[in-house]
Structures are given as structure tokens and as C-alpha cells.
Amino acid sequence: MNHDAVLEQKKIMESEWGGGKAPFGVSWRKYMMWIFIVSDAFTFGAFLAAYGLFRVTSEAWPNTYEVFTAFPLIPFEAPMLFVAMMTFILICSSFTMALAVSASYKNDRANALKFLGLTILGGSIFLLCQVYEWYHFIHDGASLTGNPWGTPLFSASFFMITGFHGLHVLSGLILLTITALKVKRGFYERRGSYEGVEIVGLYWHFVDLVWVFVFTFFYLL
């Protein structure tokens, strides 16, 4: 066998993609989460694209600044204030999630647990806010088949998109809770890797990112 082939084989055996190891040092768990996120992004992408089409083709689209004006305990109208607050809370929870991941990297169990707890808190508040938002929207007469502000596609796509996102937040909260319990019991410490926290973190950032898109396209624009 010629020398070149041997050299090449040597190079291959040491290379990142040469087999026998994970390219970029990313474990299969993390790959799976990334790939799932890409796939799920297409689900949301399809919803948002459909929403965009409804909006462009509808003769009149309600002005969201006139629709989402409720804020608990405030007697006057505060357009978009509530949803801006929700968005802020969710972004904060993304921030605490990042802190939890970095704490877990330092094997700082107490801080990891603390920031995970804060993330769960933020997520729960967001979800409760969304319940309020839905309650108010329904109270004002919106349903899947109609609403007082015009085309029923408005309320239907609102319920569909925020509902689908809310389901994601809910499952994220469940995942976070499980992860937090595992951190508390020292599962990751024993394993020697806090990767689980990082993976849930990826999912949580994704859910937040989707919300930013929903917020931009549905509420702001």
C-alpha cells in the first residue's frame, strides 16, 4: 500500500470528522436538541408565514394597539404595556437561564439551582400573564370564530400561535423543573457533567426567541 494512503489515514484518524469521536465535541444529546429546535422552528415558521398571508390578504386587520390595552389594576388603557412586560419577563428568564448554565459549568450547584428557580419563576409568571391576556381577550368577545375587531382570522391566529407557543413554555417549565430537581439531588454532579442544564437552556432560549418573533410580528407590526 502506498505511503500517501497511510498518511491520509493517519490524518483522518486524528481529524474531527474522522470517526470515533463527536465532531466539534458536541454530544448526541446536544445535537438532538439543536436539530429538534431547527425542526420546531419550521413549525413556527409555517404558522407565522400563514399568519403573514392572512394579514396581507385581509381587507382590514385590527390595530393591535387598540386591542391589547388591558393592564391589571390599572383603570385606564395602556396599549401594549402588559405584553411588553410579559416579553421583558421572558427575556429576563432567558438571562437567568444563561446564568444557571454558567453556574453549572463552574459546578456551582447552589447558584445553578437558584438561577434555575428564577427561570422557572419567570416562565411561570409569563404563562400566568398569558392566561390573563387570553382571559381578557376572550372576555372582550374574541373566540376562534370571531372577534369584535373584524376578521375572525385575527383572533384565530392569535389563539393558535400564542397557544402553540404557550404549550412550548409549559413543556419548557416541566423540563426545567425536572432539571432543577436533578440538580438538587446532585444527579449531574455525580455524572460529572452539567450538560443537561445546558440542553434545557438551549430549548428555553429557543422558546424565548420564538416569542420575540411572535411579539414583533403579531403585536408590534
Next chain:
Amino acid sequence: MKTSGRLDGLLFVLFFIIGLIACIWYLIRHDPGFLPLASEHGGFIDNLFVVTLIITGIVFILTHVLLVFFTFRYKGNGNGEKAFWYPDNKKLEIIWTIVPAVIIVALIVWGQVGWAKIFHTNPPDDAFVVEIVGEQFAWNIRYPGEDGEFGRTNPELITRTNPIGLDRTDPAAEDDIVVLNELRVPLDHPVLLKLRSKDVIHSVFLPNFRVKMDAVPGMTTTFSFKPTVEGEFDLLCAELCGLGHYRMRGYVVVQPMEELEVWLSEQREMN
């Protein structure tokens, strides 16, 4: 590992030859081409079809001759004798990437010229306008009448005697003529079809005129063409629309404008 195979190679050859003969026999005997042409733009479609058929036919026969010949010729004995070592040939591969690409781009460009003629040119102002409203399972054909304008319609007004919900309070609707399944168009005169649907998606298919366009509820689609042959033709539905899809039959009558106008005035009296 021992395998027989002389027979298989031979069978491939036989199958190819017999199949080819059977096809040619059938083509000569039954002439199963497009239905007789009756529209202007259809000639382009027919030509494009025939040219594509010739090109793909050559490719089909060439590749199959090679495939069949190779299977016939290169039978191994299964004793571990080596085949010809030939893992790749860049030049060859580039050739058979580029050549099909060029042929295909030519076909696309030519096709697009015709496509533009069919869809991107506005029908003339004096085009004969007919509206076709599909429903399960019939075609409501509406002629605008003397004023050349279609009256308002409103689905809330639909009854058995007013199948498209024509709003008779609209002056433009007064002389509208609605008939069932009978599409009459003038000879050698541009026709503009406006298609709508009452319920599900239908598709107006006039095989002789090389016309096909979906009738989609909630929107109006159009197709314009020029009939060139007098006579009676078929109107079919080409989009699955329910259990009566297969017999959603309409009739197309092409006649000189004068005769058509006589018929229209008869219909107006009956309406």
C-alpha cells in the same frame, strides 16, 4: 457466490424490444395523442409537447439501450474475477451534467415564451367574457348580457332558482344570463373565462382547447383563449370535488358570433 444470469440479460433485451414494438404498434393503431386542437394557444402547447417527446424519447431509448446492452453483455461468472477498475472520470461527469442542463434550460426558455403569451398578456378589451361558477356537481355559466357587465352576486341570495345568488336589484344584473353546463363561445374571437366556485375547488378543463384552470372558492381566476374550430366539445372537472366529480359534465359550443348572439337573446327571453 455463483449466480446464473444469461437468461436475465436476455430477458431485459427481449422486454425492451417487445415493449418498444408494442408501443409503436399502439401509437399507429390507436393514435392516442391530444384531442383535436380547437384553440390558438394550444398549438404552442402541442409543439412544445412534441419536441419534449422527441428529446425525452431519444434519451429514453439511448439510456435503455445502454442499460439493456450492459446487462446482456457484462455478465460475470461469479468466481471472483475482477471487473474493470473505473471509479470516476471528471470530464465525463461534467459533460453529462452540462449537456442535460443546456437542453433543459432551452426547453424552459421556450416554454416560458409560450407561458408568457398565455398568462402575461392581457386579453383585448372586446374579449367575450363568460363567468363559470362551479358547484357540486355542475357548472353555472353566466353571460353578462348586453351591458357587458356582470351584476352583483351574494351567496345569501342563493336559492334553487337563483343558483349563483344573483342580486336582481343591481341594474347590471338585469340582463345577466345564467345557464347550467352550457358554455357557448364565439369562433375566432378572444374569450376570457372568469372562474369562481360556490363550494369546493373545481377545475375547468377544456381538453380540446388546452385550457385548464382551477375554480377556487373565495377568489376569481381567469383564463383567456381564442377558439378556432366550430363545433361541440367537452367541459370536464379536473380537481377532485366530491362524489360526482367524474360526471361534472359541461358542453362547450363554439359558433360564429352572430349565431351566438341569437342564442343569447333566446336565453334572455327564457330567463
Next chain:
Amino acid sequence: MKTRYLVPMILLAAFLFAACGNGEEDRRADRRPAEAVEIDPATAATAVTTVHFEGTAPDPQRISMAADRSCQELHTEPVYDRVVIVNEDGTLANVFVYVKEGLEGKSFPVPGEGAVLDQVGCMYTPRVFGLQVGQELIMRNSDATLHNVHASPTANREFNIGQPVQGMENTRTFNQEEVMIPFKCDVHPWMSAYAGVLPHPYFGVTGEDNGTVVLDNLPPGEYVIAAWHEEYGEQTQRITLGESERQELTFTFRSDPA
């Protein structure tokens, strides 16, 4: 190692649940039989109902069967859409007359013989008819073309049966009382028929020869008799029938509600 089967078990349970849920639907059809009524022929009463028409009947609309040439070939003379048929004696045909109230809680045997809805010459025959809850409805296609019987009830289950072949018959039954169920043929938009489904046998349709319906063999009592016409709607009258009594009722439909 038990937990590894947890998820598949849940899936399996979900499937079984779905399978059972499906069975539920079929069981709904069973109805508890109410008390059967014995009618004494000696005391049975009779209500004779005549339906009159006043005013001018609208001109019948001509049906163009050019839409389906296999239908057109079945007729040599023009066909009219006869929604309003006024008989020579001034009575109105195709009125469905029935006992609307007064028989609640009683049950009557279901006739073994089915009611027939025929399709002849691309028209429904009869146009208006009645049948009992649970009685078979036989739908027949006597034409050599596709018909479909599309019933759009509200209380009963909707059905839509295609009949592509001449002589084809399909049967269905209705489980709920409903007056009237419209029938349509989607292939021939001009075709329509109406059926009244009642839990008792006291109904009839006025004919083209006379506009009288005799509701006999009724147990004595107080009733609401109704008459329904597809163009002019429903009218009701309350009557009390004594033993063996015979009463005559008259309904009058007017062309213009003056």
C-alpha cells in the same frame, strides 16, 4: 427496568381508549322502547283535513335539463319545477299533514315495509312524504345516470349516498323525530324532496287529485294538527276528538300573506 415500558404502555392505553371511544358512537342508536299503545277500534276517532289554496299560484319554473343530457333524453315535453300545485277543486297538493302534539310518551309499532323515495326522470318521486322513526327509507335510482341522495337533517345524522347505477337501492333509517328533512341531489341542482319523520303513523300528504288527508284510528284526546308546505310554511290547529268522533278541519294557504 419497568419504567422503560411506561411510554409505550401509555401509547397503547391511548389507543385502547380511542378504540373504545369509537364503539360508543354505535351504541347511541339503541333507544328505550316507550309504552306501546293499544288502540281500541271501537272508540277510535278520525280527523279529516283538507288544505285549500287562495290567491294565484306562481308560474311554474321551467327546468332546463340540458345540463345533463341523459336526463333530457328522458323527457319529450318540457319539465316544470312544481313547487306550488293547485288542484282543480282549489286544494293544494304536496302538503304534509300530521299530528304535531298530543301523542307524547306513546309508542307505535314501526311498519316493516319501508318508505320509498324514487328517482325517475331526474325528479324525486314523491316530492313530499312521511315516514316513522326507525322505519326504513328505501332510496331507489330508476335512471341510468348518477344521482346522489344528500339528506341534510338537523336532528338526525346527515348522509350523502351516490347511486351511479340504474336500479340501485340504498336504505337508511332515521332515529329522531324531524319535520322536515330536505333531500337534494348534488348532481342535479333542480332535484329536491322533503321527508317528515315522526314517532307515530298519523301523517299524510295531500295529493294532486284531492287535497284531503284522513288521519284515522286516532285515540280520543286533544291534538295539534299541523300542515306544512315547502313554500308557505306551517300552520297548526288544535282539536279535541271525542270517542269515535269524526271531525273535519280546513287549512288555507294564501299566495300572498294579506
Next chain:
Amino acid sequence: MASEHAVGTVEHHKETFISKYVFSYDHKMIGKQYMITALVWALIGMALSWIMRIQLAYPAEQMPWLETVLGRYAEGGILAPEYYLAMMTMHGTIMVFFVLTAGLIGTFGNFLIPLQIGARDMAFPFINMLSYWTFFLASVIMLLSFFVESGPAAAGWTVYPPLSAIAAAIPGSGAGQTLWLLSIGVFIVSSLFGSLNYIVTVLNMRTKGMTMGRMPLTVWAIFIAAILGLLAFPVLLSGAIMLLLDKNLATSFFIPAGLYIGGELLSYEGGSPILWQHIFWFFGHPEVYIVALPALGICSEVIATYARKPLFGYKAMVASLLAIAFLSFIVWGHHMFVSGMNPFLGSVFVLTTILIAVPSAVKVFNWLATLWRGKLHFTPAMLFAIGLVSLFITGGLTGIFLGNAPIDIQLHDTYFVVAHFHFVMGAAALFGIFAGIYHWFPKMYGRMMNNTMGKLHFWLTFIGIYLIFFPMHFMGTTGVPRRYYAFTEFEYTMQYGGMNEFITIAALITGAAQIIFLINFFGSMYLGKKAERNPWNATSLEWTTDDPMPGHGNWKGEIPMVYRGPHQFSTPEGKEDYVMQSDNTGFEGLEREN
């Protein structure tokens, strides 16, 4: 990260019947489960096509036995039009999703990926097991829809609303359609589970020396198909959710205002039926390649093996797979040239669509070049692979007609389309399955299939496919529309009465020929000749396992290392006419160094 790679060190706990055959974690068993389920579905799908064919050949003929078989779907021995459409819809759905998608990527993706890249199992065997059982659940739900009162879905496998969304429009759009949507939703989840595993396993679990460029073409094809599935299926999921809401909760995403159906004005408002078509075909066209690519991959590998030649232009073959996959996402509009879509968009789609012909042509020419001067061994697998090439050429060329929009005006929704996709997607993919089964059966069950029966099966099927589908080109050119219950209503379609009868007889015979396969398949499982470890003298890693039928974990000892590319047949240096990828001749000592 070395520990991550060792996922494959399977704990050898005690295997029970349930853990071995039912809720198995072993990728090989899961692959077989997919295969058997898909075979059962294939039989059901075929039976449905028989019913359709009998109706088309003998319309309006009273066949009392039909009522015996179909019950209320054929009262009085006549298949009613609404149930003909239901049979047609279910035939399409079953074949596309449950046979071709699950049967190809599910079977061979699971069975082959770890074996061919040198892994002990998939990255996440638990998700792999779930993937099969969610697929099973989807199957059960779909099967249930045959038993609901109004019958299964009947709006075509493309389920265009409003027909599919409104029960009054066609009986199948009642409970049957709801179950259809649910089943497809579950199927998408299953497909997601599968894709996650395939992709991650290929990326992360390759044995030492197995670079991406040394993977057998089957793995490449399945890898790419998995990516397609990952990106295409979620879009269908979104669409299915919206359609389900439209159907059952009266939203109007896809349903416009003012519909008048069954004598009633419906209260929907504002939706767009065209949107569904965009969503569906954005999924639907990649789906075609999710089905086709694995078959093409199998075909490439089988041809190289039995031609005893390296696959000609391995890199071009991979590149063409990638090109086809990429293009498949931007061609969906060619299903909608006459749907009322803006004709300018049509022009764009013409370009992208017909461009797919280029990588497809490259594949065909490379296959031919692989056969050239080979030493061909005509095993059943090889015959099916050659057959696939022929079918792929035939079906691919007709795509050039349909992709060119002006011709499509005439041919859209005619039997020409039926012929086209049955060749290029249906039959070609089916041949891929058969080639794969004949080729890997010894590794699956440790026994050989019967050669003579295999060949008989091939010839009957191959000739049968041509007899069934080739004449449909003629019918389509004449303008015979598809999805017709009978061709009795138009004079020009009636001229094909004899042809329809001919096609039906061919379909019945071809279908019956599959019994030969079933006998061979199940018979060989128990009675076949015991297989050697590498009966075909093939080169890829699965043939290096210790037994013909490897246990869980695949290799008893260490996983072999890879020293060279796949399909190394008749190399000038080698002693024999094949060199296995794990053969370390010339590389002695390299392994120890590491």
C-alpha cells in the same frame, strides 16, 4: 467525549420476549418491526388499488362478492363513488406515508445506519423504540378510520380544503378525515423521532476512520432524507393543526367566506384554500424525495456490489443527492401551475423544477457507467436495482413534461401524472425496498432467500409495473382526468374501456405475484439456507459482524476500524475482487498507534 461514543456498550440484561420483540431497543429489531408493519400496510394498500382498478375496468357492474368483502361500502355489489374516492385516498395515504416513507427510511435507516457506520446502536435507542411505536399508533388510528360510520377520508391524499374540511361536501370529510389528520400528526412525531436519531447517529457515532466521505451511499441517502423529513414534516404539522381547527372548531384558516354547500350557507370567513396547497406541497415535494432518496441510495450500493465495480463517481452521486434535496424545497409550486397561483411565480417554479432533472440525469449516467464493463451478478437484489434504474428513467423523463408549465396546463391532474409518480416515486421506491430486502435479508435473519423465486418475483413485478402504468401515459395525453370514479360519462374517455380492463388485469396479476415474495420472505426466515457472514462478498461494515445475524451491540469484540472508502470492488491492488472497508492490508500497525 470518548465516553459519549461508547453509548453502544449495551448493558446485557436479560432479554424477555417483550424486550426483545415488542419494545425492543435494538435498532435491528426496530428496523424489522418497521419492515413487517410496512409490508402489512403494503398489502392493504394493494388491496385498495385492486378495488379501484376493478371499479375502473367494470364500472356499474354489479358484483355481489364486493358487498361481501366491503360491506356497506358496496351496497348491492356496487362500489359507491364516495367510497371509491375513500379507497383512492387511503391507497395514496397508506402507500406514501406508511409503506414508502416508513418502509424505506424506517426499515433501512434503522437497520443499516449503525451497522454500516460501525456503531453499536442508534444514538438514543429509547427514542428509536418510541419512534416505531408512535408510528404504530398512527397506523392504528388510520386503520380505525375505516370503521367510522361515514367512512375514511375521501378528499385525496392531498386533502385540499374546503372539500376535506366540510363534512357536507363528501361523507369522508366527517370523522374519517379527523382521524386521518390525527394519524398524520402522530406519524409526523414518529418521523421526527426517527430523523433525530438518524442524523445524530451519522454525525456522532461513526467508527474510527469512517469519514463522511467513506459512508456507503445508502447511509448518505438516508441521512439526507432524514434532514428533508426534519424540515418538511413540521410544516405539514402546522397545516394539519390548522385544518383540524377548521374542521372541528369552525375556524376559517383555509375556508373562504360565502361557501354554499349541501343547500346551506356556511359561516366561515376570510381564509384561503390556496394557502393549504402551499403548505401541503412545501412538505409534499420534499416528501417525494424522502421516499425516493433512500431507494436511490440502496440502488447505488446494490448495483456497485453486484457489478463488482466501485460506484462510478461517488462524490458526484453524493453531490447529486444533496442537489436534489436542496432543490426539492423550492419546487413545490409546480403542483400548482393551474391552481390560481400568480403565473409569475409559476415561471420561477418551472426553472427550479426542471433543474432537478440535471442531478437526476447524473445519477442515471453514473449508474450506467458503473454497469459498464462490470461483472454482473444477477441476484434478485441486482435485478430490482436495474429495474429501479429503468423505472427512474421512465418516470423522470415524464417529469420534464409536467414540470414545464405550458404542457402542464394540459396534463395536470390527468392520468399522465398518475403514470409519472407511480413510476418515479411509487414503483421505483418499492423496487428500492425489494432490492434492500433481498440484499440484506441474510444479515437480518441469518438465512438466504430463494434465488429462483426472487427472480420470478422480479420479472412478474417489473413487467407488470410497465403494463400497468405505461399505458396511462396515453390516457393522460388524451386528457383522461385522474380521480374519476368511472370513465363512462365522456365519449373520448370511453375509448379507453379496453385499456382500463387491460390495466386492471395486469394489476391483479402483478399484485398476485407479490404472494411469491411473501412466501419467499416468510419461508426463508425459517427454511432458508443458512447464510454466511458475507454471502455477497460486499465491502461495507455490516458484513464484518461475527455472525450472519448480529445480536444487540452488533459486534462481539471491538468495532472494526475503517481504512478506505465504500464499494471498493475489483481494485487493482486487491487480491480478490473486493476489499472490505475494515481491511487493514497496507495499514498494519496504524490501529495500535492510536
